[in-house]
Amino acid sequence: MKISLFYEFALPRPWSDDDEHRLFQDGLDEVEAADKAGFSTVWVTEHHFLEEYCHATAPEIFLAAASQRTKDIRLGFGIMHLPPVVNHPARVAERVATLDLLSGGRVEFGTGEGSSIAELGGFGIDPADKRAQWEEALEVSIRCMTETPFTGFEGQHVQMPARNVVPKPLQRPHPPVWVACTRPASIQMAAEKCIGALSFAYTGPGPLAERVNGYYKQLEEIGVPATPQVNPNILAIGGDLSMMVAPTEKQALDRLGVGGGFFSFGIMHYYMTGQHTPGRTGVWERYLQEVEKDPTLAYGPGRGAIGTPAMVREFLRGYEESGVDEIILLLNPRSHEATMETIELMGTQVLPEFIERDEKAVADKAKRLAPVLEKLEARRPKSTAPAFDEDYSFGGLPTGRDKFTATEIPEAMAEINEGRVQAAQRAKEERAERERGQR
Template identity: 45%
Template sequence: MKFGIFYEHQLPKPWTDGAEQKLFHEALEQVELADRLGIDYAWEVEHHFLEEYSHSSAPEVFLAACSQRTRNIRLGHGICLSPPGYNHPARVAERIATLDIVSNGRVDWGTGESSSLMELGGFRVPVEEKRAMWAEAVEQTANMMVMSPYPGFEGKYFSMPCRNVVPKPVQRPHPPIWIACSKRETIHLAARCGIGALTFAFVDPAEARHWVDDYYRILKTECVPIGHSINPNICMVSGFSVHPDKDEALKRGLDGFMFFGFALGHFYIFGEHKPGRTDVWQKYQAARGMMPTNEARGIGTPDEVRRHLRGFAEAGVDQVCFVQQGGNNRHDHICESLELFGRDIMPEFKERAAEREARKLEMLAPYLEQAMARKQKMRALTDDEVPTYMALGRQVVATSQQAEISQDGKVADFGRGDINVPLQDPSRKVEAAQ
């Protein structure tokens, strides 16, 4: 089983000068440490306007900084918001490919829609259409990374003409695709689309087994890939704080973990928020005594955390991702937990990870081959079909000269192309796999 660390960049109030700067630089140090310890992934979210809960609105910048401080750890968008109102598909393709280049091929491309009205409303993304927007955008972004040139597209939610989207990623055909899942139905969607499931739901190993079984059953029988490769993986998140003394592990990690859950609920389920005024930490403090604490799995002694992780491994989970940066959890405590985990817990799981992965891929190989055969690929343009575009300056001159010539009745050919060349035939659109 593989392991990752997960960042929201939480910053409870009250805020002091330099607090955000300190938060980000401490997170960079934690990722450096995780890389040295041999932890497999660093995941970074994309959220907007979710004060205190997440100050991570530009994950591509943070992950690029991580890429230059690390050598082996994979850098995951957990996730990049996909509806075009958040990010134009061509800009996503460009950013993912550039990050893949500067990291020497270490990027995982997580995708999602968001379920927060603060974000959806802020970018005018309609709730009832966000899933369809996700599907259209993810499929076309993958096409942009693979095709030279991208033929152009006229869809329901975005359109663009033929362009060659550069650069292309190091990983071919493109980095592994994931989707954020908080419900079992999204696990099913991930399997049908042939992408990894980032399950941001705190379930126990017994429940995880049902999610894993569903995912691989559907992957084998119903998958039609949304991308140009299949990423058969399922990741579960877990709390995280390790110390030889259980009470100290709880003291160091429980409050931050509970704030993580409360703040998530505030923005996604039950809260009312006044931008720039609501104090989420204060609301949490008022509610803390009424909140259950029995869901703090992954927080305890090395033996307790080891048993917790064995349950996930036995359930068939491919990766466990730790929420270690939550609330006011301290940087030095996070680092101590990571070091203890890397020394006393992780080796048991790492020594079998490569063998387990090889067996899994060997077993899945015929199913993945059948799934790829079911994919309808976007038709590439022939050389003659690729349009030629006239530079703006030349068009301005040509238009001016044409006006002069038309006055004395002469006719001239100023070359092929026009900045207003129409989009390619919409029939080239391929519906996203559902």
């Protein structure tokens, strides 16, 4: 089992002018330390308008910065929203490919639809359309990464003519594809499409084993590849995700403070029961009020990787026994110094045994799945992408309704050319003046 980190970039109020700047700088220091410690992947989410709970709105930018300070750790979108009004599929392909090139081929392409009223409503997305939008956008973004040129698409939610989308990713045919899964039905859907399942739902190691077995059973029996590259893997969250490791259990709990349950509270607030006034509602304040009523909320619904290295090793072994391929652990808000020590302790006293066992597990799994992958490839449907029309071309000025023509560039070029003419005339006059002076 691989062990990875998960960033929401929570930032509880009150805020100072430097807080967001410090948040991302601390995150980069942590990811650099995590790379040296041996964590498998850093997953960064994408959310919008979820103040305090999540300030990770542009994961590709943070991951690009992290790519230049790390060597081995994988860089995961956990997830990128695919509804076209949020991220057009051509732009998705461009950003994913660029990050893959910058990082030397370390991208994990996690995808999703979005679920909160803050985001769906903020971008004007009808919840009834979000699955269809995800499906169309996933197809188009992957085709943009793999086709030269992309030959065009006419769907209900995405329409795009033929264009050669550049650059192309370093990982060929494309980085591993994942989809966010919060319930058993979505895990089954991931298996049916032969892509990785990001199981963002707390079940605990026991019930998780059933989900893992169900994923691989569905994959083998009914999986039909939806992308050129199959990604047969399932990831899970660890407890309530929080990670805090210290020499003693008391130190770990003291350093965790009351923040361990904020992730779950934020989900309830923004996705289910909360009423939110933008820029006014104090989410952390409300959380503290609930913790005061019930102190156990500070640890979330299930205690995560919290305690001594020995306690955390035992906690993680339970998940390893479930058969899950990867587990993600969340970093506590406003706890940078304690997080840095936690990462160091994980690297020296926890991760080595899991890394060693995972290397063997990956090799064994490859052998076990070899005949399954043959079945999946035999089921792969023929491409429905249109053939490229070799006579197709585009050019000239963009023209819209009411005969509107975008003339900015011709006007700018005319100004540039006029400047060149004037510069040439001045140069000619200056030469003539010098020649007269030499006589």
